[in-house]
Amino acid sequence: MVELIVYGIVLGAIIALGSIGLTLVYGIVRFANFAHGDLMTAGAYVALFLVTGLSAWLGIPDTTFGSLSFGWRMALAFPIAMLCVAGVSILLDRILYRPLRAKRSHPVIMAMSALGAAFIVRMIVLILWGADYRFYRPGVMRPAILLPLGVKIRPDQILLLLVVFSLVILLYLFLQRSKMGKAMRATADNMELARVSGIDTERVIIWTWGIGGALAGAGGILYGIDVQLHGGMGFNLLLPMFAATILGGIGNVYGALVGGLVMGIAQQVSTAYLLPTYKPAVAFIVMILILLIRPQGIFGGGRS
Numbered sequence: 001m002v003e004l005i006v007y008g009i010v011l012g013a014i015i016a017l018g019s020i021g022l023t024l025v026y027g028i029v030r031f032a033n034f035a036h037g038d039l040m041t042a043g044a045y046v047a048l049f050l051v052t053g054l055s056a057w058l059g060i061p062d063t064t065f066g067s068l069s070f071g072w073r074m075a076l077a078f079p080i081a082m083l084c085v086a087g088v089s090i091l092l093d094r095i096l097y098r099p100l101r102a103k104r105s106h107p108v109i110m111a112m113s114a115l116g117a118a119f120i121v122r123m124i125v126l127i128l129w130g131a132d133y134r135f136y137r138p139g140v141m142r143p144a145i146l147l148p149l150g151v152k153i154r155p156d157q158i159l160l161l162l163v164v165f166s167l168v169i170l171l172y173l174f175l176q177r178s179k180m181g182k183a184m185r186a187t188a189d190n191m192e193l194a195r196v197s198g199i200d201t202e203r204v205i206i207w208t209w210g211i212g213g214a215l216a217g218a219g220g221i222l223y224g225i226d227v228q229l230h231g232g233m234g235f236n237l238l239l240p241m242f243a244a245t246i247l248g249g250i251g252n253v254y255g256a257l258v259g260g261l262v263m264g265i266a267q268q269v270s271t272a273y274l275l276p277t278y279k280p281a282v283a284f285i286v287m288i289l290i291l292l293i294r295p296q297g298i299f300g301g302g303r304s
Helices: 002-029 036-058 072-102 107-129 155-177 179-189 191-196 201-226 233-248 253-270 276-293
Strands: none
Touching (some): 002 036, 002 155, 002 179, 002 201, 002 233, 002 253, 036 072, 036 107, 072 201, 107 233, 155 179, 155 201, 155 253, 179 201, 191 201, 201 233, 233 253, 253 276
């Protein structure tokens, strides 16, 4: 059971990273971005191209870092892929969502347009890489470390947790101390008042999409390192990410982190009693039970 909880924290950290991007976008733009999961997939596959294609062409060595399953190629590909997905996210907003906002389209239309964008991103991934399952480094042994209480965990998973919580801390510092972070928080509280106060809300929206896309890209890469890559990997995480966002309180970044961890732990622990195919259903049952007790979410839906 302790081992399942540890695995749940690993999965929950990935879900949380995606949920934070979702709740950032909702907190400022006020619509559900159904393309977020497929942006995670895009990040994973951009990193795959950089690791197996471009890095090999440039002659970057393919050695690993100690007992990790990757080395310099992934270390270089990770931030580049994050920037690429951030660019795609901003591009989608400029081409698709911004014109719809200008026309004051109904939130349902915005959500359907995001769903269409999700299918487009996924089809591009499938056209370029196919539907086969892939690994960043196929055939590489990934030994586990034995921890107290009989818990086995791979070095990749330990690093995954460190990366996730480092990104969350950096985001916290950005939101709390930077000028743009404070502008984002003000815009999330009241966009009209922020605009009247002299804040460039369109610039804030661009930053929001960029940060959300970068976090989605990072989450996709980490998920690919932990398991494997396939075209529907991000879409499979979309519902748990929405559940985590709702559970933590819509618009609350820190609530999304806690909600993601709760979702991950609930899904993994349920496998001790149920088949793994029931994991998503168990996570939603947990969400419903918590919301029945606290309808506004764990953190009351407050924005941050």
